Amino acid sequence: MSETPATRERSEEAAPAPPLGLSEALVLEVKEALAAAAADLAAGLCAPLHPADLADLLEQLDAEERVGLVRALGEQLPADTLGYLDSEVRAALVAELGPEAAARIVARLETDDAVDLLSDLDPALQRAILQALPLSERAFVEQGLAFPEYSAGRLMQREFVALPDYWTVGQAIDFLRAHEDLPDDFYELFIVDVRFRPVGAVPLSRLVRSKREVPLRSLTMKQLHLVPADMDQEQVAFLFKQYGLVSAPVVSPEGRLLGMITVDDVVDVIDEEAEDDLLKLGGVSETDVFASPLATARRRVPWLLVSMISATLGATVIDTFGASIEKLVALAVLMPISAALGGNAGVQTLAVVVRALAVKELTRANAWKVLGKELAVGALNGTAIMVVAFALTLVWFGLLDLAIVFSLSILCTITIAALIGVTVPLLLDRFGFDPAIASSVFVTPTIDAIGFFTFLSLATFWLL
Amino acid sequence: MSETPATRERSEEAAPAPPLGLSEALVLEVKEALAAAAADLAAGLCAPLHPADLADLLEQLDAEERVGLVRALGEQLPADTLGYLDSEVRAALVAELGPEAAARIVARLETDDAVDLLSDLDPALQRAILQALPLSERAFVEQGLAFPEYSAGRLMQREFVALPDYWTVGQAIDFLRAHEDLPDDFYELFIVDVRFRPVGAVPLSRLVRSKREVPLRSLTMKQLHLVPADMDQEQVAFLFKQYGLVSAPVVSPEGRLLGMITVDDVVDVIDEEAEDDLLKLGGVSETDVFASPLATARRRVPWLLVSMISATLGATVIDTFGASIEKLVALAVLMPISAALGGNAGVQTLAVVVRALAVKELTRANAWKVLGKELAVGALNGTAIMVVAFALTLVWFGLLDLAIVFSLSILCTITIAALIGVTVPLLLDRFGFDPAIASSVFVTPTIDAIGFFTFLSLATFWLL
Numbered sequence: 001m002s003e004t005p006a007t008r009e010r011s012e013e014a015a016p017a018p019p020l021g022l023s024e025a026l027v028l029e030v031k032e033a034l035a036a037a038a039a040d041l042a043a044g045l046c047a048p049l050h051p052a053d054l055a056d057l058l059e060q061l062d063a064e065e066r067v068g069l070v071r072a073l074g075e076q077l078p079a080d081t082l083g084y085l086d087s088e089v090r091a092a093l094v095a096e097l098g099p100e101a102a103a104r105i106v107a108r109l110e111t112d113d114a115v116d117l118l119s120d121l122d123p124a125l126q127r128a129i130l131q132a133l134p135l136s137e138r139a140f141v142e143q144g145l146a147f148p149e150y151s152a153g154r155l156m157q158r159e160f161v162a163l164p165d166y167w168t169v170g171q172a173i174d175f176l177r178a179h180e181d182l183p184d185d186f187y188e189l190f191i192v193d194v195r196f197r198p199v200g201a202v203p204l205s206r207l208v209r210s211k212r213e214v215p216l217r218s219l220t221m222k223q224l225h226l227v228p229a230d231m232d233q234e235q236v237a238f239l240f241k242q243y244g245l246v247s248a249p250v251v252s253p254e255g256r257l258l259g260m261i262t263v264d265d266v267v268d269v270i271d272e273e274a275e276d277d278l279l280k281l282g283g284v285s286e287t288d289v290f291a292s293p294l295a296t297a298r299r300r301v302p303w304l305l306v307s308m309i310s311a312t313l314g315a316t317v318i319d320t321f322g323a324s325i326e327k328l329v330a331l332a333v334l335m336p337i338s339a340a341l342g343g344n345a346g347v348q349t350l351a352v353v354v355r356a357l358a359v360k361e362l363t364r365a366n367a368w369k370v371l372g373k374e375l376a377v378g379a380l381n382g383t384a385i386m387v388v389a390f391a392l393t394l395v396w397f398g399l400l401d402l403a404i405v406f407s408l409s410i411l412c413t414i415t416i417a418a419l420i421g422v423t424v425p426l427l428l429d430r431f432g433f434d435p436a437i438a439s440s441v442f443v444t445p446t447i448d449a450i451g452f453f454t455f456l457s458l459a460t461f462w463l464l
Numbered sequence: 465m466s467e468t469p470a471t472r473e474r475s476e477e478a479a480p481a482p483p484l485g486l487s488e489a490l491v492l493e494v495k496e497a498l499a500a501a502a503a504d505l506a507a508g509l510c511a512p513l514h515p516a517d518l519a520d521l522l523e524q525l526d527a528e529e530r531v532g533l534v535r536a537l538g539e540q541l542p543a544d545t546l547g548y549l550d551s552e553v554r555a556a557l558v559a560e561l562g563p564e565a566a567a568r569i570v571a572r573l574e575t576d577d578a579v580d581l582l583s584d585l586d587p588a589l590q591r592a593i594l595q596a597l598p599l600s601e602r603a604f605v606e607q608g609l610a611f612p613e614y615s616a617g618r619l620m621q622r623e624f625v626a627l628p629d630y631w632t633v634g635q636a637i638d639f640l641r642a643h644e645d646l647p648d649d650f651y652e653l654f655i656v657d658v659r660f661r662p663v664g665a666v667p668l669s670r671l672v673r674s675k676r677e678v679p680l681r682s683l684t685m686k687q688l689h690l691v692p693a694d695m696d697q698e699q700v701a702f703l704f705k706q707y708g709l710v711s712a713p714v715v716s717p718e719g720r721l722l723g724m725i726t727v728d729d730v731v732d733v734i735d736e737e738a739e740d741d742l743l744k745l746g747g748v749s750e751t752d753v754f755a756s757p758l759a760t761a762r763r764r765v766p767w768l769l770v771s772m773i774s775a776t777l778g779a780t781v782i783d784t785f786g787a788s789i790e791k792l793v794a795l796a797v798l799m800p801i802s803a804a805l806g807g808n809a810g811v812q813t814l815a816v817v818v819r820a821l822a823v824k825e826l827t828r829a830n831a832w833k834v835l836g837k838e839l840a841v842g843a844l845n846g847t848a849i850m851v852v853a854f855a856l857t858l859v860w861f862g863l864l865d866l867a868i869v870f871s872l873s874i875l876c877t878i879t880i881a882a883l884i885g886v887t888v889p890l891l892l893d894r895f896g897f898d899p900a901i902a903s904s905v906f907v908t909p910t911i912d913a914i915g916f917f918t919f920l921s922l923a924t925f926w927l928l
Contacts, residue, residue, distance in 0.1 A: 021702060021706055021824055022824070024827050024828045024829055027827065027829040028828075028829055031829065050687065050706075050707060052706045052707055052708075053706070056824065056825075059825060060827060060829045060830050062833075086825070172672075173672055176672045176673045177672075177673055177674070177675060182669075182673065183669075184669075185667060185669055185710075186669045187651055187668070187669070187710065203649060204651070204668035204669060204671075204672060205646075205647075205648075205649055205650045205651070205668060207668075207672060208637055208640045208641075208668060208671060208672060209640045209641055209646065210641070211641060223514065238485060240731065241731055241732075241735065242485055242514075242516045242517070243514060243516055244516075244728035244731075246649075246651065246710060246727065246728075263710060263727050263728075263731070264708035264710070264727075266731075267704065267705055267708075267727070267730075267731060267734065268705075270731060270734055270735060270738075271705065271734060271738070271823070274734075274735070274738030274739070274741075274742070275738070275819055275823075277738075277742055278738070278741055278742045278745060278815055278818070278819055279815050279816065279819065281742060281745060281746065281815070282745065282811045282812055282814060282815025282816070283808050283811060283812050283815070284812045284815050284816055288816060289816065289820045289825045289826060289834060290825070293837050293840035293841050293844060294844065296837070296841045297840075297841045297844035297845045297848075300809075300812050300841065300845060301845050301848050301849070303808060303812065304805060304808055304809060304812075304845055304848075304849050304878075305849070305852065307804050307805060307808040308801060308804070308805055308849060308852060308853070308856075310804070311800055311801045311803075311804035311805070312801060312856070314800040314801075314804075315797050315798060315800055315801050318796055318797045318799075318800065319794075319797045322793040322794075322796075322797065323793075325789065325793050325796050326790060326793050329786040329787075329789050329790050330783075330786075332782055332786075332789050332796040332799070333779050333782045333783045333786065334779060335796070335799075335800070336775055336778040336779055336782065336799070336800075336803060336912060336916070337772060337775040337776060337778075337779050339775075339800060339803065340771050340772065340774070340775035340778075340908070340909060340912075341768060341771060341772055341775070343908075344747050344767060344768055344771040345764075345768060347746045347747060348746055348747050348748045348764050348767065348768075350746060351742055351743050351745070351746025351747070351748050352743065352746070352748055352752060352753065354742070355739055355742055355743065356753045359735070359739075360485055360486070360520065361520075361523060361550070361753050361754070362753060363486075363488050363491065363524060364488045364492075365488055365491040365492055365495065365524045366524050369526075370753060373757050373760070376757035376761075377757050377760045377761045377764065380757060380758065380761035381761045381764060381765050381768055384761075384765050384768075385765070385768055385769070385772060388769065388772060389772070392772075392776070414768075444804070444807075445804060448800060448804075452800070
């Protein structure tokens with residue numbers, strides 16, 4: 001067959017480097033066009049963008065620019081774009097669009113995206129949009145919203161393919177060819193029994209490789225990973241990661257098939273959970289690049305208050321030894337070095353332990369082993385740093401006794417930091433708290449206080 | 465059709481809660497069996513495990529237990545298990561097994577897993593295993609190893625399905641049914657031109673829904689995301705996340721199709737990259753739960769040394785104001801509170817900025833806006849904390865002037881912390897460094913030193 005024009009066009013498209021997300025130059029161009037009140041030009045620039053890139057572009061704009069561009073795009077705005085938007089930006093934009101326009105977009109989304117979008121809105125707007133939805137869509141979305149936040153029920157889409165296990169490959173393919181209202185993307189067929197309980201799954205790659213007369217039953221996979229609708233999304237993400245799944249059936253408490261979770265939604269969850277650990281370790285509860293300064297400040301200030309209260313522990317220790325510091329001011333000079341070293345050693349251990357708990361590399365079976373190892377690492381590095389600290393103090397202050405006392409206290413502090421860095425997250429995890437909140441806000445001040453006490457008490461009884 | 469025994473068995477299996485990874489009780493049972501020299505019993509306990517769970521179990525064992533169990537499992541050990549193992553544990557285990565046994569396992573792996581396994585071994589062992597591989601497999605693996613570490617070439621498998629675009633759906637299905645040596649899992653067919661350059665992809669869900677006579681050409685997706693073989697894995701992960709891909713074609717510099725990357729490999733990369741940011745922010749370069757104490761200590765000690773050197777900056781500031789501290793020891797008592805607050809405010813900003821840069825929410829287009837916002841947040845929270853700090857100091861020391869000086873310096877420190885927390889990672893990113901290394905090791909000591917200077921100089925000129 002000769003090459004058609006369509007083919008040639010595609011092979012030419014394939015040549016340039018692939019688009020790696022949104023270009024910053026385009027954002028600046030669009031902003032300029034909007035500033036020059038040329039909203040149509042801006043909309044034209046956005047037309048070829050993938051919905052995910054268009055969402056990124058909208059996030060980069062100011063609130064007024066954003067509304068201007070969305071109005072200019074009108075019906076050209078792909079519904080998917082809203083699914084990709086940051087939730088703060090999206091809520092503001094939907095409020096701006098009004099319930100009818102928003103409902104028209106929501107109706108075109110898959111259930112999981114529609115539920116996600118509505119869950120962030122304030123109750124009045126949420127109700128208004130629900131009422132403007134077609135009835136069938138509305139029922140699915142309301143059911144989705146009834147599941148707890150961060151549960152599998154919120155992640156699942158109601159669009160999936162379920163077939164009885166006595167069908168053959170040929171019957172399945174004929175069914176798929178005949179039906180229009182199937183999900184956009186699916187990777188396996190769920191096989192259900194007479195009570196609509198999943199008993200197997202057939203990957204499409206096995207379906208297409210099998211002869212028409214083969215019964216589906218003989219193609220079902222060995223092990224089916226069922227997801228209860230109330231399972232936490234973190235556990236769902238673990239299942240997908242652990243077993244390399246691309247989709248999984250979600251079931252009711254009675255075991256009936258309710259929906260399907262696909263890997264692209266789980267990738268977002270994995271990303272969010274990783275973000276969560278990172279931000280908690282940094283003393284922030286949520287990502288907030290697009291939140292207002294006041295909202296952001298309000299979310300972060302409790303961490304600072306806790307930090308202030310816990311820091312008074314170290315301050316109290318110093319206060320107790322005030323007389324020693326008055327006699328030898330070098331003690332006050334060396335304290336921040338002790339605090340920095342203890343804090344860093346503690347956070348090193350903490351970061352590794354939080355991560356190991358998250359990926360289940362650290363469990364009850366090897367907790368003592370890990371503790372022993374971290375103590376050994378603390379002692380080794382404590383010894384190495386002790387030597388440097390000794391030399392530094394001796395050169396700086398020329399006092400041999402002070403150098404001995406300071407370097408010994410550094411060894412103790414770094415070893416104790418390892419102990420605290422392991423035990424605090426382990427205990428939090430054991431008692432059902434999130435180990436990531438054992439962050440610098442709690443661990444560092446404790447290590448600081450112990451470090452100050454070790455140094456100042458040794459100094460007081462040895463030197464003064 | 466009546467219910468067959470096979471069906472009934474499966475529906476009963478569907479009832480219990482799904483296995484959520486490895487149970488800790490099983491690990492303890494296996495350890496007991498191994499301790500009692502009942503290796504066969506231990507192997508029996510492991511037989512029903514998914515390869516991913518078996519890998520987790522092996523990680524939890526001591527080195528001798530591990531070798532004992534692997535020997536007892538013998539040919540029962542699924543090849544995949546090695547793909548799931550932590551690289552340190554795996555390298556030790558492969559060395560123990562010897563090149564011939566290892567080569568038999570490697571030959572059963574897909575190219576990406578085989579390349580990953582071999583890349584961690586020492587050169588002599590790697591060569592020995594390569595020589596023991598079948599020739600065709602060996603060529604693919606050697607080509608994989610020739611790509612740079614962390615590149616798309618290392619992630620891709622050589623097993624994929626590529627068809628000419630003038631074929632019909634019927635021809636494609638007949639081809640798939642006739643060929644045995646296809647990949648285990650695939651989600652789309654790549655459509656190639658006469659030079660084997662990808663010009664489109666047909667998701668299997670579209671293939672099975674289309675009639676036999678439809679040409680593949682008319683089913684190809686709008687936009688194809690080509691991955692050059694030398695693309696960094698972080699960018700590959702970004703492509704998959706951004707566009708919700710399940711697989712993507714990898715191409716040579718000439719645009720020829722070389723291999724396929726699937727989403728399960730990318731999920732691992734996303735996880736690793738998130739881990740990387742978390743650990744770097746904690747001052748650790750790699751996860752090291754399974755490394756020896758000496759190896760771990762050696763990796764972490766440079767961060768401690770840097771931390772020590774940078775902490776002398778703050779110490780020098782204190783030394784300069786030694787005379788003031790001798791006169792008013794309350795200054796030394798309050799310093800750690802200033803350091804804790806400045807440090808926490810800085811790391812809060814840092815964590816948000818590092819994350820926003822990683823997910824491209826922060827770009828050149830909105831950098832100034834984010835800086836302005838973070839400064840506003842710093843000023844707001846600085847003011848709130850200033851009030852608390854004023855009250856605390858007044859109650860503790862009963863000195864109004866001291867309370868004024870300390871609370872003012874807290875306001876300055878928190879605002880400056882926001883400035884540093886934004887600008888340092890932005891500058892590192894602009895000049896091509898990893899913003900996550902702008903961690904506590906660099907940012908906190910700078911903020912500490914500035915905080916100490918503000919407080920002590922204000923105190924010296926106002927109070928003394």
